[in-house]
Amino acid sequence: MQKIFGGKFNGIREDDIISEVKLKKYRWIIYLLLSFSFLIAFFHRYAIGVVSNLLAGDLNLTATQLGMLSSLYFYAYGILQVPVGIGTDKFGVRKLTTGGMISIGLGSLLFALARGALTIYAGRLLIGIGSAVFFISTIKTISVWFPPEEYTKLLGWTSLIGNLGALLAAAPFSLLLSLLDWRSSYFLFAGISALMAFFIWYYVRDNPRQLGLEPEYAVEEEERNLKRIIIDMKKIIRSSQFWQYFFIAMVILGSFMSLSGMWLVPYLTHIYEFSRNFAAALVMVITGGMLIGSAFLGRVEDRMESRVRMIRTAVIINILAWIYIVIIEQGNPSFLILMIILFILGGVGVFPMTSFANIKKMFPRLKGSATGLMNISPFLGTIIFNTLIGWRLDTTWQGEFIEDSRLYTLQGYQQGFIIILMFLILALAASLRLKKIK
Structure with a gap:
């Protein structure tokens, strides 16, 4: 026992053992927070189909307007994919995902308060902007915090978790709408997003070294710039x-x-x-x-x-x-x-x-x-x-x-x-x- 707690055990320093245990626990906290955030983003992607008839009735929206409302998410998400990739390297995952979840929360709040097409358009756009950051950020986090041999497995898990959000946006969301009206539901989503933004800012770090941890595997991080992207x-x-x-x-x-x-x-x-x-x-x-x-x-x-x-x-x-x-x-x-x-x-x-x-x-x-x-x-x-x-x-x-x-x-x-x-x-x-x- 003294060898374990006295400094070394089979040539491995006690500090290294503690550091490795801490690294393994902390990286799962970060991964679960970001993957659950990706689930939220996926949920909002598909939830509009369930609530569309209610929106059409309350706000007098045509099918063309509903199509535009749904598409605003995809406009924001698609356009931001390359800039988000640059942003994860330039500003870090922590700042980007905290800002993304705040954007989803504000969009949900505008959605709940909407009295016309323009306000609900703005809410949907903010939700799309915030949602755009989570897939790339989660993949970046896997690359930095986990050993390379776990990348494919975690990529599959991330996809699975995200698609659970699509499942929640179907029958479970419809059931929620039977208990709450659509405005109350989006007030609830705004509150969940605010809570998630707090947890992301408190727990997420861009790399293990920010916690004084040194992984045993090499971490390859790219520094991207706009000139390189254009080329x-x-x-x-x-x-x-x-x-x-x-x-x-x-x-x-x-x-x-x-x-x-x-x-x-x-x-x-x-x-x-x-x-x-x-x-x-x-x-x-x-x-x-x-x-x-x-x-x-x-x-x-x-x-x-x-x-x-x-x-x-x-x-x-x-x-x-x-x-x-x-x-x-x-x-x-x-x-x-x-x-x-x-x-x-x-x-x-x-x-x-x-x-x-x-x-x-x-x-x-x-x-x-x-x-x-x-x-x-x-x-x-x-x-x-x-x-x-x-x-x-x-x-x-x-x-x-x-x-x-x-x-x-x-x-x-x-x-x-x-x-x-x-x-x-x-x-x-x-x-x-x-x-x-x-």
Whole structure:
């Protein structure tokens, strides 16, 4: 015992043992705080679909305005991906994530107080700005605080935790809206965000050395600057292969996020006459498919032996699914078939995520710039599909209301879904031009 507490044990200093134990405990506190913050950001991404009918009724919003409201999150999130990457290096994760959570809290507060479109737009935009920092910050934290061999595992856990936020934004949020009105709910979210901002500022540190801890593994930290980013972007912009990957991810991931985050709940309530609570619960089907697809993504890649083949397969399955929905069944398939299709779309919807691995191989010296730009694609796609589907719904609206919100027609949804199909055909053409990367 004296050897343990007297200075050394088997050649290891007591201070080193204490330091390692402290490091292991503290890094999990930081990781859990940031990953839970990412869950909150993910929740806000999709919660708008559940509350959309209530907002339309209380604030007299059209489908186009609802589409814009949902898209503001994605405008902010997508545009800020590259600047956030620079900010984590320049200002540190602690400052960036504290500010991000404060922004989410202020946005939630404005949301709760809104009496018109402009105020609720501002609230949604602030929520999007704050949410934009957490994925990159969490990944940066994993790189700095954890040994390299744990990176992939924690990346998967981060994705899983984030998607739990999407699940909470479905049936559980709808249940909350049965207990509280939507304004009270967003007041609650503002309070949670304020509490999280305090904990982040109090606990999160940018690296172990700020606590006097020295990890046994090497920590590689990049110092980025605007000039380097611009040079890198010029190289990426000239690559046709990059833009083909970008377009495919934009179409598949963007249409998936637009459906699950905005239009699926209204579609199920208007066409199938389900209650909002039941329709919100059904959104979990497509999210569940995505979680299963994520879990088996590595195995599928091993079987298919090609990421390009996976991407093409995802495009083809999406095309066949939408042909069945909008052409064969005229936008109104049977409920059971629709659920099966949504589950399958969720499962293959994660396949384009393998694009990020190929992009990194294509630009090995660009140190994340290509990945940051690529990460804009799903959010741009969501904006496009939210806007275009909302436009078709408003154009075909026949003046009917349900619970003080507009009741849209089957024709409108069918035309909106045909837009997705048209983009998918273009994505198939792009996928056929992808080159296999070894």
